[in-house]
Amino acid sequence: MSCVVIYCRSGFESDAAAEITFHAAEQGFAGYVKAKPNTGYVVYECFEAHHSDEIIKKVDFKNMVFARQWFAGKLVENMPVEDRVSAVVDAAKEFTLCSELRVETPDTNEGKELLTFCKKISTPLKKALEKKNIVLREPKVNRPVMHTLFLTNNTAYVGYSYSFNNSAYFMGILRLRMPSDGPSRSTLKLDEAFNVFIPEQQRETRAAPGMRGVDLGACPGGWTYQLVRRGMFVSAIDNGPMNDDLMETGQVKHFRADGFKYRPEKRNIDWLVCDMVEKPTKVTNLMIDWAVNAYAKEFIFNLKLPMKKRFDSVYECLTMIKEQLAKYGVSYELQAKHLYHDREEITVHLNVTKVPQNLYS
Template sequence: MQQAGAFAWCRAGFEPDLAAELTDRAAAAGIAGYARTERDSGYVRFIVDASDAERVERAVPWRDTVFSRSTVSMLAELQIADATDRISPMLPYLEGQTFNDVWVEHPDSDAGKPLSGLARSLGNALRPALKRAGLWAPNAERRLHVVLLSGTHLILGTTRPAFAAPWPQGIPRLRMLAEAPSRSALKLEEAFMSLLSPQEKALHVKEGMRAADLGAAPGGWTWVLLREGMHVTAIDNGPLRDHVMATGRVTHLREDGFSWRPQQTLDWMVCDMVEQPIRVASRMATWLREGWCRNSIFNLKLPMKKRWLETQRCFDLLETEAGRPLEIRAKQLYHDREEITVYCRVL
C-alpha cells in the first residue's frame, strides 16, 4: 500500500526516543503525523498525509536528527504474496521516477541479520530489472531503498544521496586497529565522519592543531587526534598507554577535567567523561563562552528513560550558559551505547 512519511533506523531500544524526536521536529514544521514503533526493532516509521511527504523529508533530514542513523522518505509498504517474485510488485510504485543506485537493507537485529543473504541477492537482481523498466539513470537525483522487514514484508523508499547517510542502515564499517588504546577510539573516528562534512573536516581538522582531551585515559580519543596530526594535552588522573605517550606530541596532566582550563585558545576540545549529562553540558558551555576552544566534540551519557527530553534540556542549557550563538549537531553514533555525541562551536 502507498505509505508517506519517514522510515528511520536507530539503535535497538531507542525507538521511543527517535519517535519522540521525529514527532517534535515534524510538529515544529507544522506537519501532523504519528510514529509507529516496535520495541527493539531498530527502526521507526513516521506516517504523514501524502500531501506532506516532501515537507516531512525536509523537516527530519538525517544529518539534523539525533537518534536516527539513517532516514528514508517512504513510498510504500508491501506484503509480497509470491516469494519467488519480489520485484514485480515493487514496479508500479516506482513508475515515473528514476534512480541512480539501489540499497537493499535489513534491520541490525537478531531477527534482521538472517536477511543479509536475501538482501544481497535481491539487490543484484533489482539493478538490471530497474534498467529494463527504464527506472535507472546515472544522473538521477534519488537512490532507491528497499528495506526488508522479513522475507515477504518490505518498505520502499528514496533518499537524495547528498543529504542522506552515506552508509547502508547508517552504519559505517570501521575497523578496530590493534594499536588503538580502547574501543572508544571508534566513537571519535565516527564522530568526525558523521558530524562534519568532508569539506568541514578538511577545514577544521588539520595537522599541527592543538587539542585537549578531557578524561583522556587510557588514550583512545587522544590517539585519534594524534592520527590527525594534532598536539594533545591529555587531562586525566589515570595513565595513558605507553605508545600514545611515546609519540612526543602528548602532554599528560594528572588533573580534574572539570576544573582544568587551557592557557590559550585551542583548536579542539574533546571530552568523554562518565558524568551526569547536564553537568557535562554546563562545563562545555563554559569552554565555549570563555573562548577556550574553537571546536568541541563531547559525549552526553543519557538516562534510561526520556532521553529525547534530556537531550533537549542539555541543548537548552548549552545555549543559555554559553551566552553566544552556537552551532550544535548531535548523533547517537553506531559506536555509542547509552549516550549521544555532540559537535559544538561558536558561530
C-alpha cells in the same frame, strides 16, 4: 508515499519516535508513530500521504539525533516469494528517477539474517528498476536514493530519500576498522564523529597537523589516539594511566587533574574532546563554559544517556547550549548524533565560529 521510515539503534525506538513526532509537528505536519521495541526502526504515518515527502525535505536530517537514516515510503506486504522483484518495481513506479538502490534491513539480529538475501536480490532488482527508468545505471550525485528495507523475506518498506538530506551510508551506518594499535574500542567513536560531523573536503584543514587538542577524561587514550593520528598536540586530562605508546609519540602531555576544573593557560585550543562519564547537564555546562570563554574552537563530546526519557534529556542539553550561547552572542554550529559506535550515549559537535571579545578579555 504515506509514511516516513526511520532507522535507529535497536532499543532506541521510543526516542526515535519522540524525535520525528517533535520535528514533524514543528514543521506543521501531523501523524502518528508505529514503533515496536528492539526492531531498529520506527514508522511515522502521515495523515496526508504527500506530507512524507515534505517531511524528508523540510526537517533537517542533521537535527535528527536518534535517526541513522530515513526515507519516505510505503509498506509492501505478501510479496510472492517467486517474484519479489516485480512487487518492489511495481511499488516504485511513481518514484522520481533515483541514482542509487540500497537494499537494507534493520540493524538487528533478525535483520542480519536477511542481509544475504538482500545482497542476492540487489542485482536483479537494480536491473529491473533500470529497465523501468526508476534507478539510473550509474550513480549520480544530487539524485534521490531508493531504499528497500526488508523486514522479512516477503515484506519491505519501499521508498526514497534525498541525497542532500539523508545519511550517505548504507543502512545509515559508517563501519570503521579498529586500528590494531588503538588503546580502546571507544577510539572508533571519535573517528566516526570526525567523519560524520566534518564534511570530507574540510577534514584535513579543520583537524590538521600542528593543532592543539585537549582530551578531558582521556584514559587509556582512545580519543587522544585519534587526535595524535591527525598530527595534533594533546593535553590529556585524567587521573588514570595513559597508554605508553601514545606517550612515546611526544605529542601528548598527561595532566592528572579534574576535568571539570582544568582550563588551558592560553585560549588557543583547536579541539576540545570530552568523554567523561558524568551527568549530561554537568558536561553540557562545562562545554558552555569553555565555549563562552573562547578556550576552544571546536568541540566533540559525549553525553551519557539516562535510563529513561533519553530524548528529553538530549533535547534539554541541546536547548541549554543554544540558549546560553545565544545569551552571550556566541556564533556556532551544533550537531548531535547517536552514532553507530555509541551505545548509551550520544555524541555532540559544536563549532564555535565567533565569541564577542568582551566576554573573556
